[in-house]
Amino acid sequence: MRAHIVHAHPEENSFTAAMRDTAAEELRAMGHEVTISDLYAMKFNPVLSRDDFTELRRPEHLAYTAEQRNAWYKGHLAPDIKAEADLTLAADLLVLTFPVYWFGMPAIMKGWVDRIFLSGPFYTGAAQYGAAGMKGKRALVAASLGGREHMFGPRGLHGELTTGMLRHLLWGSLGVVGYDVVEPYFAFHAPFVDAAERQAMLDRLRGHVRQVENLPVLPMPNLANFDEKFVPKA
Amino acid sequence: MRAHIVHAHPEENSFTAAMRDTAAEELRAMGHEVTISDLYAMKFNPVLSRDDFTELRRPEHLAYTAEQRNAWYKGHLAPDIKAEADLTLAADLLVLTFPVYWFGMPAIMKGWVDRIFLSGPFYTGAAQYGAAGMKGKRALVAASLGGREHMFGPRGLHGELTTGMLRHLLWGSLGVVGYDVVEPYFAFHAPFVDAAERQAMLDRLRGHVRQVENLPVLPMPNLANFDEKFVPKA
Numbered sequence: 001m002r003a004h005i006v007h008a009h010p011e012e013n014s015f016t017a018a019m020r021d022t023a024a025e026e027l028r029a030m031g032h033e034v035t036i037s038d039l040y041a042m043k044f045n046p047v048l049s050r051d052d053f054t055e056l057r058r059p060e061h062l063a064y065t066a067e068q069r070n071a072w073y074k075g076h077l078a079p080d081i082k083a084e085a086d087l088t089l090a091a092d093l094l095v096l097t098f099p100v101y102w103f104g105m106p107a108i109m110k111g112w113v114d115r116i117f118l119s120g121p122f123y124t125g126a127a128q129y130g131a132a133g134m135k136g137k138r139a140l141v142a143a144s145l146g147g148r149e150h151m152f153g154p155r156g157l158h159g160e161l162t163t164g165m166l167r168h169l170l171w172g173s174l175g176v177v178g179y180d181v182v183e184p185y186f187a188f189h190a191p192f193v194d195a196a197e198r199q200a201m202l203d204r205l206r207g208h209v210r211q212v213e214n215l216p217v218l219p220m221p222n223l224a225n226f227d228e229k230f231v232p233k234a
Numbered sequence: 235m236r237a238h239i240v241h242a243h244p245e246e247n248s249f250t251a252a253m254r255d256t257a258a259e260e261l262r263a264m265g266h267e268v269t270i271s272d273l274y275a276m277k278f279n280p281v282l283s284r285d286d287f288t289e290l291r292r293p294e295h296l297a298y299t300a301e302q303r304n305a306w307y308k309g310h311l312a313p314d315i316k317a318e319a320d321l322t323l324a325a326d327l328l329v330l331t332f333p334v335y336w337f338g339m340p341a342i343m344k345g346w347v348d349r350i351f352l353s354g355p356f357y358t359g360a361a362q363y364g365a366a367g368m369k370g371k372r373a374l375v376a377a378s379l380g381g382r383e384h385m386f387g388p389r390g391l392h393g394e395l396t397t398g399m400l401r402h403l404l405w406g407s408l409g410v411v412g413y414d415v416v417e418p419y420f421a422f423h424a425p426f427v428d429a430a431e432r433q434a435m436l437d438r439l440r441g442h443v444r445q446v447e448n449l450p451v452l453p454m455p456n457l458a459n460f461d462e463k464f465v466p467k468a
Contacts (some may be wrong), residue, residue, distance in 0.1 A: 047341060062245045110336075164400050230390075
């Protein structure tokens, strides 16, 4: 198996960086090949624009997803996009390690999704969820949070974390492009816990990664319930 | 009333830019003062880092939210953050105009939230939702989408849009800092509709903005149901 880890944290000595290293170590110990993209270290550009294409099909009006498809098939993608798309497409497992900011990814990683999940190889308007390009691959989110676990759940202050606050990522991004999205791993209250608890959180992550091929997969929409324009069937 | 419009779209001739202009025109016609931050035009930096502070309280280990509080009160914020925070704090109404990418904001606007919603003036760990800094102000999301309206709702492919896919933004970001978040405005299938429908969508937006002080507000968590650490009361 080949795994691609995409990591975003502004500091190299962070707990989240230790999460990245723990995941990479465990995957290698399991015999998998691992590539890592450390977005801050790469100074990854998260801001999509017409500069993402070396040639435009229709320069007078930018239709970004149409340009993505054209550029992918004609070889007109900016080199940083092509390199990341190739690593991601070559991997059977995508792992995202990041600190949750405002119930989403840091902007540098949101922009990785904006620019790398290309219309064409990853999904199209007609090919989403189980019909999309990443079908048969797995995705694992391993994230740290400042909040405590009791703030989430049906009676929690913020409601459900996996199915609520992070629905946009787990379903709306990873799910839409076709990944089998496994149960995510969360390190709660990470900036505030002591060294023993941090080690315990890394040990739990190691166990989670070891089980990645057997972890429960989040239930995605059943395409049989929709027609070819995604209108719900009666 | 004073309104601050934050806008993100890579192209100036876009439908989303027309949404920004329509909202600004209508607010001015209502007699309000309007400021606009066009994040692409400003080349806004969306990537938070230790460079966001001209002096660090604890340089050996970056605790970002603690540094935000310290820098806000001591005057150590980077000038681009200070300028945007001042505009946002001075406004009674915040309007966000953007195209929905992956069920969230474009990365350049996600990074605006990451860097501008400062721990201290906007919220703290102990002051969230109705107890947070933006209490008494309103926020309006006006967004364009590629998807069609029938893809959303209880039986739709993507589930609920407002309470589901965009929960992270409407509740988890605007709600957490204390805004009264009004019913959002969506322009569905925007890149694909004809000129008449685009004009109709702008007219509907104008009517929505005209009603901004009377629009229904999304229900936020009731803090009376939680103790001071946000543990749910029995």
